[in-house]
Amino acid sequence: MTCLTKKHILEIENLSVSFLQYDKGMRQRSLQVITNLSVSVHEGEIVAVVGASGSGKSLLAHAVLGLLPANADVSGTLRFEGKPLTAASIAALRGKGITLVPQSIAYLDPLLKAGKAVRKNKRDAGARKKQRELFAHFQLDPATENLYPFELSGGMARRVLLAAALMDDPRLIIADEPTPGLDLELAKKALADFRAFADQGNGVLLITHDIELALSVADRIAVFYAGTTVEEAPVIDFEAETTLRHPYTKALWRALPENGFAALPGNQPYVKAMPKGCPFGPRCSLFSPSCEGEIPLKTIRCGTVRCIKATGSVEV
Amino acid sequence: MKRNRLLNFVGKQAAKLIILIVVISMVAFFLVAVSPIDPVQMNTGQAAYANMSLEKRAQLEEYWGVNTPVVEKYTNWAKDIIHGDWGTSLRFNQPVLSVIAERFTNSLLLMIVAWLFSGVFGLLLGIAAGVYRGKLVDKIIKGYALTLASTPTFWLGLLMLMIFAVWLSWFPFGFSTPIGVSAAEATLGQRLYHLILPALTLSIIGVANIALHTREKVIDIMESDFYLFALARGESRGEALRHHCLRNLLLPAMTLQFASISEIFGGSVLVEQVFSYPGLGQAAVSAGIGGDAALLVAIAIISACFVFCGNLIANILYGVVDPRIRRGHGLG
Numbered sequence: 001m002t003c004l005t006k007k008h009i010l011e012i013e014n015l016s017v018s019f020l021q022y023d024k025g026m027r028q029r030s031l032q033v034i035t036n037l038s039v040s041v042h043e044g045e046i047v048a049v050v051g052a053s054g055s056g057k058s059l060l061a062h063a064v065l066g067l068l069p070a071n072a073d074v075s076g077t078l079r080f081e082g083k084p085l086t087a088a089s090i091a092a093l094r095g096k097g098i099t100l101v102p103q104s105i106a107y108l109d110p111l112l113k114a115g116k117a118v119r120k121n122k123r124d125a126g127a128r129k130k131q132r133e134l135f136a137h138f139q140l141d142p143a144t145e146n147l148y149p150f151e152l153s154g155g156m157a158r159r160v161l162l163a164a165a166l167m168d169d170p171r172l173i174i175a176d177e178p179t180p181g182l183d184l185e186l187a188k189k190a191l192a193d194f195r196a197f198a199d200q201g202n203g204v205l206l207i208t209h210d211i212e213l214a215l216s217v218a219d220r221i222a223v224f225y226a227g228t229t230v231e232e233a234p235v236i237d238f239e240a241e242t243t244l245r246h247p248y249t250k251a252l253w254r255a256l257p258e259n260g261f262a263a264l265p266g267n268q269p270y271v272k273a274m275p276k277g278c279p280f281g282p283r284c285s286l287f288s289p290s291c292e293g294e295i296p297l298k299t300i301r302c303g304t305v306r307c308i309k310a311t312g313s314v315e316v
Numbered sequence: 317m318k319r320n321r322l323l324n325f326v327g328k329q330a331a332k333l334i335i336l337i338v339v340i341s342m343v344a345f346f347l348v349a350v351s352p353i354d355p356v357q358m359n360t361g362q363a364a365y366a367n368m369s370l371e372k373r374a375q376l377e378e379y380w381g382v383n384t385p386v387v388e389k390y391t392n393w394a395k396d397i398i399h400g401d402w403g404t405s406l407r408f409n410q411p412v413l414s415v416i417a418e419r420f421t422n423s424l425l426l427m428i429v430a431w432l433f434s435g436v437f438g439l440l441l442g443i444a445a446g447v448y449r450g451k452l453v454d455k456i457i458k459g460y461a462l463t464l465a466s467t468p469t470f471w472l473g474l475l476m477l478m479i480f481a482v483w484l485s486w487f488p489f490g491f492s493t494p495i496g497v498s499a500a501e502a503t504l505g506q507r508l509y510h511l512i513l514p515a516l517t518l519s520i521i522g523v524a525n526i527a528l529h530t531r532e533k534v535i536d537i538m539e540s541d542f543y544l545f546a547l548a549r550g551e552s553r554g555e556a557l558r559h560h561c562l563r564n565l566l567l568p569a570m571t572l573q574f575a576s577i578s579e580i581f582g583g584s585v586l587v588e589q590v591f592s593y594p595g596l597g598q599a600a601v602s603a604g605i606g607g608d609a610a611l612l613v614a615i616a617i618i619s620a621c622f623v624f625c626g627n628l629i630a631n632i633l634y635g636v637v638d639p640r641i642r643r644g645h646g647l648g
Contacts, residue, residue, distance in 0.1 A: 067548060094547065094548055095551070096550055099549060106540075110640065111638070112559070120550075148640065
């Protein structure tokens with residue numbers, strides 16, 4: 001089986017994000033919220049970043065878009081269609097090459113009508129035509145363009161946000177928890193829209209806490225734990241525990257209802273009390289002192305893993 | 317249906333205003349009654365009072381109603397006012413309405429200038445400080461606003477007088493017209509010239525408050541999800557500010573601007589006193605000190621109506637400007 005045959009749209013290598021914060025009094029300390037995160041999105045692919053709430057997933061979206069607050073320190077390499085991303089090139093790509101589908105209606109200006117919001121205040125005929133086509137595509141009534149956000153239902157708001165993201169023909173959508181608050185029907189529709197977008201040769205980075213949702217739509221899954229991706233695997237690997245690479249991913253797998261519903265005891269470490277080496281160490285049944293050292297990224301079959309215990313021979 | 321709702325709204329507001337007027341007039345009368353000031357002594361002067369015959373004194377006490385109980389005074393006043401008679405100002409020896417008409421025109425000019433100036437500059441400074449938060453511009457504006465917000469109006473007035481009227485001699489040191497020229501003879505230019513310093517003093521204080529509130533609101537907007545989304549969709553900072561900031565700022569700015577009417581009114585009392593500017597505020601002070609109940613109550617009512625209308629206009633404009641109220645619930 002050959003891996004990675006398609007062209008990369010987005011590559012994230014060893015991304016680290018830390019915030020400078022005032023601790024007690026005037027002492028400053030740096031809080032590392034994302035550590036050595038690597039994930040990539042190829043043409044025609046939906047990649048889901050799955051992780052528990054509060055693990056810093058939204059920051060990943062903001063980091064790729066260059067929208068972190070000024071006290072954030074970002075390191076690592078980001079590449080978009082093979083070219084390295086700089087502050088200037090990110091600014092030029094926002095909305096055009098890379099766009100965001102946010103999680104809620106709060107991302108729409110409460111005093112702007114939907115149509116105008118989607119057009120970014122543009123009045124020209126071209127923008128108007130495009131906006132109406134998008135509304136028609138998402139089965140939004142033409143009158144919707146004159147509604148204010150507070151007049152939209154949850155489902156309409158999601159479609160308006162999606163239309164807003166697609167206004168400038170992006171290559172990559174970063175969807176940050178796009179489905180909570182939607183009923184199953186609408187959530188499925190939302191995912192179908194992402195699938196259709198990806199199938200046109202584009203990429204979607206889906207950030208979610210819902211692993212079942214991710215498994216139902218994504219091509220590859222990146223498992224996010226305590227600010228880093230511990231494993232990146234094709235979705236097919238999730239059909240059995242044995243094809244998975246990282247002990248945390250296996251624990252997630254066992255926690256799924258159809259696989260025994262076994263919850264892993266303990267919690268993710270807090271950013272201020274991160275364990276040495278592997279962040280999963282304290283909860284891992286395979287833990288040994290060597291886990292407290294440097295954990296390199298290994299490639300096993302068509303996926304990557306950050307675990308010194310994982311070997312190619314895990315394959316059955 | 318819609319008509320009913322409108323009538324309902326107007327009725328409710330009118331009832332509120334009437335209750336407000338009744339309560340304020342009672343309080344004002346009561347305060348004059350319990351005031352330790354003897355109006356006869358106050359209004360005749362120390363020497364004249366000492367040399368006055370007892371008969372004359374009794375006659376004057378009768379004129380000022382010193383021995384009439386407060387309840388009787390109030391009911392007399394209330395009966396008259398229902399017939400549209402505002403009474404006579406004992407201190408100015410003129411009908412209350414004509415005193416107020418003259419003073420109000422002077423004050424209105426002063427307050428409108430101060431109100432517009434503080435609104436416009438407060439908003440601009442607030443936006444600049446909010447957009448460049450943490451930068452030098454912000455620090456200067458914030459420092460300026462915080463200093464002024466904690467400065468007593470009368471003290472600033474004295475300072476302005478010292479600097480611009482006494483030392484630099486750029487502006488007159490008081491009154492609304494040149495000395496020896498009556499209000500009727502003064503040209504518009506002369507009146508404006510006398511207005512500048514008190515109006516400036518009054519607005520400088522107002523600017524601070526509006527700038528600080530606007531700054532907070534701008535920061536709220538720039539930290540909002542919708543502002544982030546605008547940037548994420550490729551709007552530049554300038555575009556995002558133009559598209560989202562001004563519009564969302566308009567509503568709180570309006571409330572603030574109309575609510576500031578009461579502050580400007582209160583400030584004008586002090587400023588007029590310092591600049592000997594013959595406005596409503598100054599009249600209120602002399603009515604209070606002179607025990608002139610009819611004038612004081614009338615001024616209190618006029619000011620209350622003024623402030624009430626300011627707030628009402630803000631409420632109504634909210635309904636016109638904010639789609640959430642306009643389309644959601646309508647008036648009240």
